[in-house]
Amino acid sequence: MTLALTELPEAVQEAVARTRERVAALHAELPRNGLVVWTAGNVSERVPRPSADASPASTPSADPAETPELFVIKPSGVSYDDLSPENMVVCTLDGEKIADGTHEALSPSSDTAAHAYVYRHMDHVGGVVHTHSTYATAWAARGEEIPCVLTMMADEFGGPIPVGPLAVIGDDSIGRGIVETLRGSRSRAVLMRNHGPFTIGRDARDAVKAAVMCEEVARTVHVSRQLGQELEIPENLVDSLFERYQNVYGQGDDPRA
Numbered sequence: 001m002t003l004a005l006t007e008l009p010e011a012v013q014e015a016v017a018r019t020r021e022r023v024a025a026l027h028a029e030l031p032r033n034g035l036v037v038w039t040a041g042n043v044s045e046r047v048p049r050p051s052a053d054a055s056p057a058s059t060p061s062a063d064p065a066e067t068p069e070l071f072v073i074k075p076s077g078v079s080y081d082d083l084s085p086e087n088m089v090v091c092t093l094d095g096e097k098i099a100d101g102t103h104e105a106l107s108p109s110s111d112t113a114a115h116a117y118v119y120r121h122m123d124h125v126g127g128v129v130h131t132h133s134t135y136a137t138a139w140a141a142r143g144e145e146i147p148c149v150l151t152m153m154a155d156e157f158g159g160p161i162p163v164g165p166l167a168v169i170g171d172d173s174i175g176r177g178i179v180e181t182l183r184g185s186r187s188r189a190v191l192m193r194n195h196g197p198f199t200i201g202r203d204a205r206d207a208v209k210a211a212v213m214c215e216e217v218a219r220t221v222h223v224s225r226q227l228g229q230e231l232e233i234p235e236n237l238v239d240s241l242f243e244r245y246q247n248v249y250g251q252g253d254d255p256r257a
């Protein structure tokens, strides 16, 4: 039986509504940052689990902690201008759309299975992004990792941006490739061979940032290569740059930062 959003505890429904708002708004960052053409990219976010005592007794009775984990992703092939919180699709971590109030025929992104696989296998991941941004995809087309030759890369990715396998679209293959490549790596971006970048983050905003940074460093290292051989950064310096940027840079957990 299909899970219905309206039958889930109120606290879960509220968490879904807030996630839909964030994910819809973040999709606008893809064209704004020049990462996509037409409809070729997607953002998703895991719905944060409300605490067990967050629902008043009068609301649908299930314990929020016992309802299946959910994530929100855009519908497939819909123009970025037409995306809104109302048409964001809600799925279980098996990649199945629930009865979420959208039209039954509205299909989730064609990359839903890949996003779902990542959420099932990487508990710390709260957001996933996929684009076909030009420079990152050009490296993916050659199947070549981006070497860590910029302090910005050391800061953000803690090393090179690796290449994942050539994988078919629509089933678990892409997700498996992402997880196998990024497990044990500090990079939050992977260049899926002949396809394009996938990025992960603690939430969707963090994964969008990684997608923007991935394209920026792909472009800069490409330009540098036109001028000569780039210089690698020594590993101990990469480590200390990564450590500082991840722990000291910015405004801590201030959401305005």
Ligand SMILES: O=C(CO)[C@@H](O)[C@H](O)COP(=O)(O)O
Pocket (backbone or CB within 6 Å): 039, 040, 041, 042, 075, 076, 077, 078, 108, 109, 110, 111, 130, 169
């Ligand atoms: O790579 C592909 C399809 O080949 C996808 O990434 C699309 O480019 C975006 O698909 P939707 O999210 O709109 O289904």
